[in-house]
Amino acid sequence: MEDHEIISKFQDSASKNYAFNVLIKKYQQKVYWLVRKMVIDHDDANDLTQETFIKVWAHLDDFRQDSKLYTWIYRIATNECLNFLAKKRKRFFLPIVDVENELTQHIDNGKYITGNEIEIKLQKAIITLPEKQRLVFNMKYFEEMKYEDMSEILQTSVGALKASYHHAVKKIETILEND
Amino acid sequence: MSKKNLMKSIKKINLEELKKELGNSHPAVPEDYFAQLEKNIVLKTTESTLSKLQIKQPFLVPDGYFEKLEENLNIISTPEYKINQIAGKENIYTTPENYFDGLAFEIQNKVRKQSTNTFNLAEFVLKPVPQFALAACLLLIIGLIYFNRGDENQAFKNNVALQNISKLEVANYLADNSTGNEEIIIEEIAANKNIKINVLSKKVSKEINTENLDLELNEEDIEEISTENL
Numbered sequence: 001m002e003d004h005e006i007i008s009k010f011q012d013s014a015s016k017n018y019a020f021n022v023l024i025k026k027y028q029q030k031v032y033w034l035v036r037k038m039v040i041d042h043d044d045a046n047d048l049t050q051e052t053f054i055k056v057w058a059h060l061d062d063f064r065q066d067s068k069l070y071t072w073i074y075r076i077a078t079n080e081c082l083n084f085l086a087k088k089r090k091r092f093f094l095p096i097v098d099v100e101n102e103l104t105q106h107i108d109n110g111k112y113i114t115g116n117e118i119e120i121k122l123q124k125a126i127i128t129l130p131e132k133q134r135l136v137f138n139m140k141y142f143e144e145m146k147y148e149d150m151s152e153i154l155q156t157s158v159g160a161l162k163a164s165y166h167h168a169v170k171k172i173e174t175i176l177e178n179d
Numbered sequence: 180m181s182k183k184n185l186m187k188s189i190k191k192i193n194l195e196e197l198k199k200e201l202g203n204s205h206p207a208v209p210e211d212y213f214a215q216l217e218k219n220i221v222l223k224t225t226e227s228t229l230s231k232l233q234i235k236q237p238f239l240v241p242d243g244y245f246e247k248l249e250e251n252l253n254i255i256s257t258p259e260y261k262i263n264q265i266a267g268k269e270n271i272y273t274t275p276e277n278y279f280d281g282l283a284f285e286i287q288n289k290v291r292k293q294s295t296n297t298f299n300l301a302e303f304v305l306k307p308v309p310q311f312a313l314a315a316c317l318l319l320i321i322g323l324i325y326f327n328r329g330d331e332n333q334a335f336k337n338n339v340a341l342q343n344i345s346k347l348e349v350a351n352y353l354a355d356n357s358t359g360n361e362e363i364i365i366e367e368i369a370a371n372k373n374i375k376i377n378v379l380s381k382k383v384s385k386e387i388n389t390e391n392l393d394l395e396l397n398e399e400d401i402e403e404i405s406t407e408n409l
Contacts, residue, residue, distance in 0.1 A: 115271025
């Protein structure tokens with residue numbers, strides 16, 4: 001079902017639940033993987049994915065369709081991730097390095113992680129990036145998303161995103177080559 | 180000569196006779212010309228046949244391959260390409276089995292619960308209790324510590340003040356505040372406690388001055404009264 005159909009069915013109280021079900025099934029994996037690559041732990045990713053869709057439910061009636069539906073949902077998900085990581089830092093009075101360590105430990109000891117040595121090394125290198133740069137790298141490198149869409153999601157100019165991605169790639173290349 | 184007569188005269192020429200007449204006077208040809216002649220004829224015939232067939236290049240390339248070739252060569256030298264070559268783009272994260280099958284149901288359940296409990300008074304009132312309770316406990320502990328420390332300080336200050344009162348001040352105080360009823364009071368106390376009244380009244384009625392006070396305070400009788408009988 002196309003996005004505009006989902007939205008119009010959602011606005012009709014008779015088909016609201018059906019439309020929401022379709023919407024979840026259409027975007028659940030994209031949202032989950034975006035969040036999972038940011039927070040690493042499956043349980044945290046599960047909570048944030050659910051929170052994202054609950055917010056979608058609460059605010060979809062207000063969605064003005066100025067942007068694509070999926071970029072709007074992604075924006076909610078990225079905000080959830082950034083807020084989660086910020087709270088984590090505040091709650092434990094931790095500097096950013098310690099949050100990084102915690103995420104790295106999840107990669108080393110967490111459940112639901114596979115991959116060979118070099119793939120794990122890449123993920124650990126990504127964790128060293130600042131949070132917004134991580135988002136940019138994940139969206140561009142793994143999902144091959146367009147800069148224009150990323151610009152809508154992250155509310156940042158295309159030029160700034162290109163520069164951010166370039167820096168991220170350079171850093172990761174250096175880490176991978178030095179190790 | 181007309182065309183007809185020319186043809187007649189040519190027909191009359193005997194080739195053998197012509198050869199004899201010409202002898203070895205024919206023009207010279209390059210060395211091995213006749214040896215290579217057959218090969219050259221075959222080659223030229225083949226080329227002309229192939230050109231007539233118009234056979235094209237049998238291998239194909241994707242559309243726009245050569246246009247994109249330069250671009251592709253540039254990509255190869257980028258850091259992104261290097262990362263991809265080293266580590267790939269494989270997703271190392273996994274989920275529990277059938278996780279996505281039940282996710283939509285779980286989310287919709289939560290949404291349903293939230294929309295039915297739009298306003299729960301009990302929850303509204305009780306929800307902040309742990310935080311307030313914790314804050315109240317902390318305040319109580321801090322208050323107790325503060326006020327207890329205040330009492331100790333006050334008691335300490337009182338002790339210091341009492342120690343600083345001179346005996347003369349005590350004597351003056353007793354002299355100023357004497358009502359003349361001390362004997363009656365002492366009698367009443369003595370009646371209840373079986374104290375030797377004469378001894379006690381004599382001591383109290385004495386004129387009080389600093390020297391007497393010292394003496395009185397050091398006398399054993401008073402100590403006995405104060406410790407044993409009272």
